[in-house]
Amino acid sequence: MERFVLRGNxxxxxxxIESNGELIVKKKSRDESYNDRLYRQYIKQKNFASAVFSRTETYGFTVEDGRASFTMEYLNGMTMAEALRTMELSHIPVLGNVMMSVIPPDICRCEDANSAFRAKLASLEADQRMRDFPVSDAFARLRGFDWSWASGSPCHGDLTFENMILKDGQVYLIDFLDSFYDSWAIDVAKMLQDADLGWHYRYEGVLNNNLAIRLLCLKESMLAAIGERPAGQQIFETVYHTLLLNVLRIIPYCMDAVTKDWIDRQIIYLVHVLDKTEERSS
Ligand SMILES: Nc1ncnc2c1ncn2[C@@H]1O[C@H](COP(=O)(O)OP(=O)(O)OP(=O)(O)O)[C@@H](O)[C@H]1O
Ligand SMILES: [Mg+2]
Known part of the structure; x- marks a missing residue:
C-alpha cells in the first residue's frame, strides 16, 4: 500500500509503501533508458561496506512493464542538508572528522587515477556547452594537474548532503552513483561542494546566519582533518582540483540562471584558491 511519495531530481x-507492517522505499526508473543506471546504483548500494557510514538495506530488484525498480529500507530521519540548519554547533567538528575518515589511512600514488581523470577532462573540454562559461583558466589548471594521489578506493560517487540521511546519530547513504572512477577524492570533493560551495543551498541567496556558521564550521573541521594527514597538502590539492572538475561537470546539465551564476562564481573562487595554494608552496 502506497503511503506517500518522496521527491528527487x-x-x-x-x-x-507499507509492507508487512514496515515502511519501505520503492525507487522506480523514469523509463527504460534509466534501467541500467538504476541497476548499477542498486548493486553499489547493496555491496556498500564502510567503517564510517551505515548501510541502507536494499531488498529486491525487479523489472515490470519495462521499468526497473528496487526496494530499500525507509529511513525515518533527516537529510544532512536539512539537519545542518539546526544541528548543535558543538557536534559539527566531530561530524567533519567522521566525514574525512572516508580518506583511507594509507593513501599512496596511483597512475590509474591520471588516465581516468584526464579522459574525463578531455571529454568535458570537447563539450560545446562549455563556451558560455569562464572555463579557460580552470581547464588550464586541471590539464596540468597530477591526479595520482586520487588513489582508487570504495566510494559512493555522489555524496551530496541530500544523499546522506541522519538517523539516531548515524549517517546512512542513499542514491549511489556509478561514477567514472571510484576514489575517496570524489566523495570528499562532493561533500565540500555543499560545505564550502553551498551547492544544495544555491537558490536561497544570502544564507541564513545559523546555516552559514554551521557550514563554515563544518568546512573548517573537514580541512583541519585533512591538514592532520601526513599527505595533507596533496590531499587538499587533489580534492580542490576534483571540486573544480565537479563544477565544470555540472555545466552540461545547467538549466537555470541561478545555477549558471553559481557555477561562474565557483570557478573564479576555486581557481583563486588553487592559485593561492600554488603561490604558498612555491
Ligand atoms: N530510503 C530512504 N529513506 C528515507 N528517505 C529517502 C530514502 N530514499 C530517498 N529518500 C528521500 O528522497 C530524496 C530523493 O531520493 P534519491 O536521492 O534517491 O532520488 P533521486 O531522484 O536519485 O534524486 P537526485 O537526483 O535529486 O539525487 C532523498 O534526498 C531523501 O530525502
Ligand atoms: Mg539524491
Missing part, C-alpha cells in the same frame, strides 16, 4: 518515482 533524477525523474525516478520514489514512493514509501
Amino acid at each position: 533524477s525523474g525516478c518515482d520514489l514512493s514509501v
Whole structure:
C-alpha cells in the first residue's frame, strides 16, 4: 500500500509503501533508458561496506512493464542538508572528522587515477556547452594537474548532503552513483561542494546566519582533518582540483540562471584558491 511519495531530481518515482507492517522505499526508473543506471546504483548500494557510514538495506530488484525498480529500507530521519540548519554547533567538528575518515589511512600514488581523470577532462573540454562559461583558466589548471594521489578506493560517487540521511546519530547513504572512477577524492570533493560551495543551498541567496556558521564550521573541521594527514597538502590539492572538475561537470546539465551564476562564481573562487595554494608552496 502506497503511503506517500518522496521527491528527487533524477525523474525516478520514489514512493514509501507499507509492507508487512514496515515502511519501505520503492525507487522506480523514469523509463527504460534509466534501467541500467538504476541497476548499477542498486548493486553499489547493496555491496556498500564502510567503517564510517551505515548501510541502507536494499531488498529486491525487479523489472515490470519495462521499468526497473528496487526496494530499500525507509529511513525515518533527516537529510544532512536539512539537519545542518539546526544541528548543535558543538557536534559539527566531530561530524567533519567522521566525514574525512572516508580518506583511507594509507593513501599512496596511483597512475590509474591520471588516465581516468584526464579522459574525463578531455571529454568535458570537447563539450560545446562549455563556451558560455569562464572555463579557460580552470581547464588550464586541471590539464596540468597530477591526479595520482586520487588513489582508487570504495566510494559512493555522489555524496551530496541530500544523499546522506541522519538517523539516531548515524549517517546512512542513499542514491549511489556509478561514477567514472571510484576514489575517496570524489566523495570528499562532493561533500565540500555543499560545505564550502553551498551547492544544495544555491537558490536561497544570502544564507541564513545559523546555516552559514554551521557550514563554515563544518568546512573548517573537514580541512583541519585533512591538514592532520601526513599527505595533507596533496590531499587538499587533489580534492580542490576534483571540486573544480565537479563544477565544470555540472555545466552540461545547467538549466537555470541561478545555477549558471553559481557555477561562474565557483570557478573564479576555486581557481583563486588553487592559485593561492600554488603561490604558498612555491
Ligand atoms: N530510503 C530512504 N529513506 C528515507 N528517505 C529517502 C530514502 N530514499 C530517498 N529518500 C528521500 O528522497 C530524496 C530523493 O531520493 P534519491 O536521492 O534517491 O532520488 P533521486 O531522484 O536519485 O534524486 P537526485 O537526483 O535529486 O539525487 C532523498 O534526498 C531523501 O530525502
Ligand atoms: Mg539524491
